[in-house]
Amino acid sequence: ILRRDDVEHGKAFKDNKNLNNVTVEEFKSEYDLLKRFLQIILNYPVILTFNGDDFDVPYIYFRALRLGFSPDELPFEIKYRETKYLAGIHIDLYKFFFNRAVRNYAFEGKYSEYNLDSVASALLGVSKIKIDTIVTFLTEEKLAEYNYRDAELTLDLTTFEKELTWKLVILFARMSRMGIEELTRTEISTWIKNLYYWEHRRRGLLIPLKEEILARAAQTKSSAIIKGKGYKGAVVIDPPAGIFFNIVVLDFASLYPSVIRNWNLSYETVDYEGCVKKEEIRDETGEVLHFVCMDKPGITAVITGLLRDFRVKIYKKKAKKADISPDLKAYYDVVQRAMKVFINATYGVFGAENFPLYAPAMAESVTALGRFVITNTVKKAREMGLRVLYGDTDSLFLYNPPKEKLDEVISWVKKTFKLDLEIDKVYKLVAFSGLKKNYLGVYSDGKVELKGMLAKKRNTPEFVK
Template sequence: MPMEKKKGKMPTLLDFADKRSQPNLGIEEIIAKEVSAKNEKEQMVHNANQSTRTTTESETKVVWYSIIDEAIINNAHLLSYYYDSERNTALLCFYDEDRNTLVYWYDKTDHKPYFIVSEEPTEAEKLIPKDLKGRVVSLERIEKVNPLSMKKEKYTKITVTDPLAVKELRGRFRDSWESTIKYHQNFIYDRRLIPGYKYKVSGKILAPVEIGSTSAKDLRTVFDGESEEVQRFAEELYGLFELPPPIPKMVAIDVEVYSPYANRLPNVATAPYPILSIAIAGTDGRKKVLAISYPHASKSPIKDKFLGEIEVEIFDSEHAMLMEAFRILGDYQVIYSYNGDNFDLPYLRNRARVLGFRPQEVPIREFQDYYTFKRAIHIDLYKVFENKALKTYAFGGNYRENTLDSVAMSIIGVGKVKIEESPGMLGISKLVEYNYRDAEITLALVTRKNFLTWKLLILLSRLTKTGIEELSRSQISNWIRNMLYWEHRKRNFLIPKQEDILKHKKEIKSKAIIKGKKYAGAIVLDPPVGVFFNILVLDFASLYPSIMKVWNLSYETVNPSYECRNLKEIPDVKHVVCMDRKGMTSLMIGTMRDLRVKVYKKKSKDKNLSNEQKEWYNTVQSALKVLLNASYGVFGSDAFALYAPPVAESVTAIGRFTIMSTIKKALALGLRVLYGDTDSMFIWNPEKEALTKLVGEVEKEFSLDLEIDKEFRYVAFSGLKKNYLAVTNSDEVVIKGLLGKKRNQPEFLKSSFSEVIVMLKEIKTPKDFSEIHDKIKDKVKEIYRRLKNMGYTLDELAFNVMLNKDIDGYVKNTPQHVKAALLLKNFDRRLVKGDIISYVKVKNKEGVKPVAMAKLSEVDVDKYLEIARTTFEQILKTINISWEDIEGVARLESFFGK
């Protein structure tokens, strides 16, 4: 049965294509004129079909815009929070498990923005200009503990009417504190609210739901002998971890837009081109694609309403399609996209406006640095999987590029549908397949392993006191800042400014080895060259967090400004740390470390628990790992609000001292240590008895745990630090520092490198080595010969690099892909941010040419040989093959015609 089309005639893509033949107009001008000319007609059609194509204004407000202020809420998880500028108050967003919907609560306590100054109230009042006095609510004398002096001190709290007043007033005083904290975050600190946690709301009262647990004995065992403060903090964290997160109704979307240019995303601000299709994949089983009729649709028609399991609905009107998409999305509480902040959401919003939608009919709203929905949470997974801490510690660093295709292939084993043409040139069935796959794999990145990604974000929200929308878009230094600020406010500590800390703790006493670093980092031993079988990697369990705990490292305890009875000197750097009282960071990081290592890593493998429980506890230990591994480094970054170089420098100094002492102990026990890196040691063919003794000695002397991290069948060392290839007994390949998988490498290099890796996995014993050695040598010789003989196509040789900004934005330097883009621009190609530039290296002044303008005879073969050498030489060294061997043999064989 043929599909029924939604009525309401709109200009088709054929209209746009016909206009391109006009010689004196660019495509943007043509589209602008076309949109302007059609707007009136579109509005007439819109009005004529009002009953079928849109809701009434009041209905739209109920579904998308009107937020109902709830006074009574049960079983609701706090997901996000905002500052509502219209009401001038804080707004909290909860997920109500009982009603399976989002509910909202406006502040009912009359909480106001404020900041803190040192002046007396009378003196402070004199400094406030007359035109701003009306925005000051009160000046109140308060007492806070200054963590840098550990004394109670008097300050003046200036409460104002709105957040902008803080910004306008703070510069009027000698000093101000807590004046750069965003108001909505300040509200969370003051109310001691925990994002991601469950609450019962009754009017003004927001009460956390008590979670009973029969496993409290775990804490008593682990923290027996610790201070009451540590035990209390452990109990607080335990409550966060024992409450499983809710699973709201979720959906992933992907939008395909017509563009007259290949490899270019249309301008989101003007949204000049039609939206071709919108794919929707929901956790409720919905698999749907909405599409408009367009000229090339008939190339591969759909005969009925479904393409496989995908429901397809085709519209004659783009306006009607958007209204239906907005209606469907109203069914979900959490909406996912991939790069939706930069493209899908702003394009949907602005395209709707171009088509004449009223503001209340568009469910998308813009914040300062992201887009979301008026009645749903929006999470852009690009920002999640781009996050360095999550990428490394939660997702195993399994992907190198942050594209949807690369991430999905690495994590779920399914990538994007490959297409040779732009979406607008595809037949409708191919477009639907391509579009839906993107939404499908986006959702799969969330739902895999029983919603691991979602649960991880909820846990991190709880730990870091950060709303899930903000957390998913910010770096880990912001998470740790929020976590520490929350604890400062709980303890009535003044939150110091960075310059306050640096007055007392600026001095760095070690010299950085790596250029650009401020102080000496971790120790890395020089590795040997060659292949070694039966390698055991010993790892200090959370070395740096353990050091912070054992040595009481915190910004207020290192080089203290107050009198201290018990000072301890840091090895090598001669900083001192006060051991009189527990440092805030030491307490928090140390407790989280113990919970991870001694409780949740064990629970995640406990055979007495259900698979669902074990998966949850594995998520807990993963979330803790993410935070713990970044906990020391933030203090060495001047972008961190509590930047304290001596803290970070002390951590690495103690780390160097510990690992060198451990290596000496290992050698004394007859263990052969081939390599050491930061917190791990590579030991060749170790004896079990010596290992057991080493572990015991380290635990006794340093209060640190040594554990087996990996068992490698063999490791191939190149002789360079942080540069090796290893294969585990389960055939997992671990590559450190080798360049073959580097993003943007030409396809011929990436595919060849992958082939070599497969060969290396085939080595099971030293006897296999000779055969594989020859195979690899032959493979690299083949690459050398093909390059010399121009045996690759331009596409195989092409570098594909995206413009991260408009061409005019590259001022200080001009990378090679920009040089190629400038050549395209000279030939009237309009290039903007987001365009993919495909280029090859050639023998001309610029050294590059776009693929579209290049000839194979122009290719600079020597440059490609140099790149091939850089890529493979490191592997070749590990198996005793020199690049000169490759060159010499290949030339000799070429001479004899082989």
């Protein structure tokens, strides 16, 4: 840190419990401080920051230039919204955790805001040092404590749970065939695009233009319920308001990826006229929306099906085994989480207009078949005498179901659709508010699970919290 005459030193560094085993170096000039900083980081092949692209690195770079350093002395290259570490790799964790697919699937939506304090509090259970003034006016001891905690949180977000984040980054890079720096700064649509482009080249196939795909796969026939969407999405069964005991939640294992695999859905197979063997794609009302070519396996069906089967049949099962070491169990869990991110995003990107392989007819086919499966499963369950309280996308909430009836409906789904329906959760009780995606579930051990009932947002009044 920089010694300054206009701020107090505070208590001795060694007397601060948060600075135990920390060596604090003090400098009389900012030039010497930056020179020492550059000496230290050059010993590391990877540097981690949190919002370093937009603040830390550009600030250090231009401050160093102003103090007399030459550009050749600085191991950074400043680009638009990105900074390169010329001596190795620079990972900006803010951009990685900001990725919605990473947040929702890899970390199960545990954080809702993307600043360092929110992400660290949610994933590590540790927050930033709270200060009651601006950083400029902190004592030297408090400044050292504040900065060290920020650096510690940034590192811990990469290494917690046996280096979970780092392992995810490496796995994503391998699956998408991308470099680490590019991967951590881009959305999952770019990862998937890169994977599909690589597969086209591996097979010696031309990568089609978006216009070529849209020439035959642009038409959608369903009306979107959500404003701004080009086609109808998932089916949701409205829940009743009230408290219900002994609720069993049935879940379709990777419903959309399984639909893509089973029905051979791909941008080049849906509505392809030059086809011999065609199968109709019907929605929940029985209306024919599209047809799919079954002459040969579609690229999307093969890739998605492969990732889905490896995750569900191998890694997810291994991650739940009790007779393996904790380290191996954690490894399998990381792999299945990484695959979950990819396969759950595959369907969505084909319905996004900015995706190079944009195929709305294919995306509509996926959701239509999903609704077809859910609607018919609900109908069958009710014919068996089961009471379906609530359904959302790929899950059904059943009220006090007999075990033999559960086994019967699971077997029926497997036989009829070749899909895996499994018991996901068993609640002692569930309190439904009457709104979609809004309920409270209590497990037999007393653990409480909240869905949609958020009260910890910044703009929530204290009395509501």
